Amino acid sequence: MIKNILNLGDAALYCDFGSDVNQEINSNVIKYFYHIKKLNLKGITNLTPSYNKLIISYDLNIHSFLSLKKKIENIEIKENNKLEKNLIEIPVCCDNDFALDIERVENKLKLKSEIILEKFFSKNYFCYMTGFVAGMPFLGDLDQEMRLKRLETPRVKVPKGSVGITEQFCNIYSFETPGGWNILGNTPQNIFDSSNQSNPNLVNPGDTIKFYRITLDQYNEIKR
Amino acid sequence: MKSKDRNYFKILRAGINTTYQDLGRNNLYHIGIPFSGAMDKRNFQLLNSLLQNDYNSPVIEFAYQGPHLKYFGKDIFFCISGNVSFKIITKEGVIDGNSYQCYLLKNGDEVDIRSTNKSVYGYFSINGTFGVDYYWGSCSINTQAQIGPNNGNKFSKDLEIEIIDINNSFNKRKLDYFGSTIENIRVIKGTNYDYFSEFSQNKFFKESFKITKLSDRMGMRLEGTKIENIVDPNIKSEGLVKGVIQITSAGDPIIMLSDHGTIGGYPKIATVISADYDRLVQLTPGSNIKFKDVSLEDAETLYKLYQMETNNLISQIK
Numbered sequence: 001m002i003k004n005i006l007n008l009g010d011a012a013l014y015c016d017f018g019s020d021v022n023q024e025i026n027s028n029v030i031k032y033f034y035h036i037k038k039l040n041l042k043g044i045t046n047l048t049p050s051y052n053k054l055i056i057s058y059d060l061n062i063h064s065f066l067s068l069k070k071k072i073e074n075i076e077i078k079e080n081n082k083l084e085k086n087l088i089e090i091p092v093c094c095d096n097d098f099a100l101d102i103e104r105v106e107n108k109l110k111l112k113s114e115i116i117l118e119k120f121f122s123k124n125y126f127c128y129m130t131g132f133v134a135g136m137p138f139l140g141d142l143d144q145e146m147r148l149k150r151l152e153t154p155r156v157k158v159p160k161g162s163v164g165i166t167e168q169f170c171n172i173y174s175f176e177t178p179g180g181w182n183i184l185g186n187t188p189q190n191i192f193d194s195s196n197q198s199n200p201n202l203v204n205p206g207d208t209i210k211f212y213r214i215t216l217d218q219y220n221e222i223k224r
Numbered sequence: 225m226k227s228k229d230r231n232y233f234k235i236l237r238a239g240i241n242t243t244y245q246d247l248g249r250n251n252l253y254h255i256g257i258p259f260s261g262a263m264d265k266r267n268f269q270l271l272n273s274l275l276q277n278d279y280n281s282p283v284i285e286f287a288y289q290g291p292h293l294k295y296f297g298k299d300i301f302f303c304i305s306g307n308v309s310f311k312i313i314t315k316e317g318v319i320d321g322n323s324y325q326c327y328l329l330k331n332g333d334e335v336d337i338r339s340t341n342k343s344v345y346g347y348f349s350i351n352g353t354f355g356v357d358y359y360w361g362s363c364s365i366n367t368q369a370q371i372g373p374n375n376g377n378k379f380s381k382d383l384e385i386e387i388i389d390i391n392n393s394f395n396k397r398k399l400d401y402f403g404s405t406i407e408n409i410r411v412i413k414g415t416n417y418d419y420f421s422e423f424s425q426n427k428f429f430k431e432s433f434k435i436t437k438l439s440d441r442m443g444m445r446l447e448g449t450k451i452e453n454i455v456d457p458n459i460k461s462e463g464l465v466k467g468v469i470q471i472t473s474a475g476d477p478i479i480m481l482s483d484h485g486t487i488g489g490y491p492k493i494a495t496v497i498s499a500d501y502d503r504l505v506q507l508t509p510g511s512n513i514k515f516k517d518v519s520l521e522d523a524e525t526l527y528k529l530y531q532m533e534t535n536n537l538i539s540q541i542k
Contacts (some may be wrong), residue, residue, distance in 0.1 A: 006415055009495030010523035012465045014415055021460055033254065046253040048463025048486060055463035057253070058528050060498055065520055131463070131486040135368045138461070138487075174256070175369060182311035194258075194371055197360060201255045 001028045002054075005072060007065050007110060013056040013072060021051045021140075021168070026128045029054050030205045033082075035077055043068075049205055050129045051138075086207045087124075090172070090187050092163050093219035100162070101151070105182050108148045114167035117213065119146055120184060127207040135174035135192025137203040142168050154180030161186045163211070172203075185213075188222040231352075233299025233385040239291040239337065241441070242379040243349075243365035244356050244372065249279045252360055253463060253486045257371065260307075260364035263345045263441060263505040264306065266534050268402075271305040271347045273538045274324060274397055282356050282363045283349040284385070290337025290346055291379060300390055301326045302335060306346030307403050310337040323357075324399040326351070330342050343506040344401070351394040355386035366483050368442060399541045404533075406503045408516035409496055411469065411522055416491035419455040420471065427451070428493060432512040433477060439509055441483040446513060450475030453491065461489040465502075467496035481505060497523040499530040 001017060017034070018025045022132040029166040036056070040213070043062030048055040049170035058068055094117055102113050109116060142165060150166040155178065158164070162173040165179025171181060174191035191202045203209060214222070235242075237538035245268065248261020248292070262268035262285055272281050284291070290308065303326045304310055310321045313334040320333075321327060323346075329335070340346045356373045363373055374383065402482030417425065424534075433448035457473040464470075466482045470490035479496060496504055497518060517518060518526070
């Protein structure tokens with residue numbers, strides 16, 4: 001299932017699963033990720049799954065590129081290996097104060113805000129990967145008519161909890177960070193919990209997300 | 225603990241970016257948490273060796289201007305590594321300290337870390353252990369994700385640094401070392417090298433780039449000749465590693481450093497080799513970088529040589 005293994009610098013394997021972004025390819029990446037993680041190979045310092053790549057960082061004192069590449073190539077994963085999936089429900093408030101880009105999205109998609117939100121909340125989303133900042137999930141796929149580009153000028157600060165869309169994806173800002181996604185609402189739910197060291201992420205690769213809409217009162221109630 | 229039994233430093237001035245660091249935390253990229261850890265691993269290793277501490281003991285990392293610390297407790301030794309100017313203030317007077325030498329501190333003495341001179345990072349520690357909390361096996365502070373002791377924040381004035389253990393069988397040691405500089409930063413071509421025009425590929429290795437002020441533990445932004453992308457200014461977001469050089473949509477290189485975001489969507493033109501990382505992070509804003517292309521095999525050998533050099537330095541400590 002890995003098409004090709006290249007080097008990324010001198011201390012990481014760049015495993016290429018293809019160039020398309022779809023749930024089939026991504027599920028393969030995630031299967032490899034969990035499989036290799038479970039093997040607990042000495043000298044592997046990080047595994048980074050993404051849409052269609054898996055990057056394996058290693059300790060240069062223990063591995064060299066060619067020897068580790070061989071090890072990874074020899075891993076056999078059954079195609080029908082099932083992915084462990086959780087369904088996670090996440091509340092989102094789309095009050096004016098939170099839906100920072102709703103007007104822009106209305107204009108770009110030529111849809112009324114109520115239609116946009118209805119479409120947004122009617123689907124379940126698949127978690128392709130988490131990262132950039134701690135806990136941020138990259139989810140998909142949005143319907144064709146819901147797809148638009150990111151902001152021309154990214155925000156310097158996107159508020160924590162913001163739920164945004166861009167192209168076929170949506171995400172949740174687990175921290176206040178710079179960012180350019182179109183923000184439709186905000187969740188009061190904590191997406192990353194550093195005190196939970198065994199599982200700090202609310203959402204993990206392979207999980208399914210169901211967003212549900214809440215009022216401002218409910219938002220404040222959960223926040224409290 | 226009764227206050228008279230406590231051994232601690234009080235921070236009179238915090239410095240610009242002062243944090244606890246160790247070797248960092250592994251195997252968390254997939255949830256979005258980078259390695260962190262001491263930026264300059266060689267100086268981190270030398271410091272713990274000089275102080276006869278465990279190889280992964282916490283140290284205090286500072287950038288540009290370090291902290292001014294006042295010590296309270298029983299006699300203790302401290303040491304500083306890096307290219308650092310500092311003063312030791314005792315009842316007998318004020319002396320200039322030297323890096324890679326251990327000094328005695330008595331109750332009420334102060335250490336004023338003035339400057340990392342023409343470098344960025346320096347390290348401070350004691351013959352003992354700071355009282356730190358561990359997060360995923362590391363005490364490194366990642367201020368961006370607010371992970372680590374001190375609520376994941378950099379040090380501030382009046383903070384008290386607890387010492388939970390002092391090694392009483394310690395004997396004072398030193399190392400004659402004046403740091404190591406490097407002319408070119410060596411890189412391996414990146415996975416998106418062919419996204420850039422041949423003209424720009426050549427320029428990337430022929431011209432030098434200036435390090436801008438927008439550089440910190442997360443990344444180093446460079447400016448110079450614009451690198452022309454002929455394929456697509458974005459790629460499908462994928463994992464990053466430290467040392468990766470991405471080219472932004474504006475055509476400027478940005479090098480990922482120890483606290484970098486774990487995923488990125490800019491094409492990767494090259495990656496700095498592991499052997500040159502410690503020296504890369506010590507280059508100050510305003511200075512110039514020139515990249516040199518090496519093969520993967522050479523990079524692996526150069527790393528082994530670099531490690532041997534570090535081990536040689538450690539064996540020269542006496």
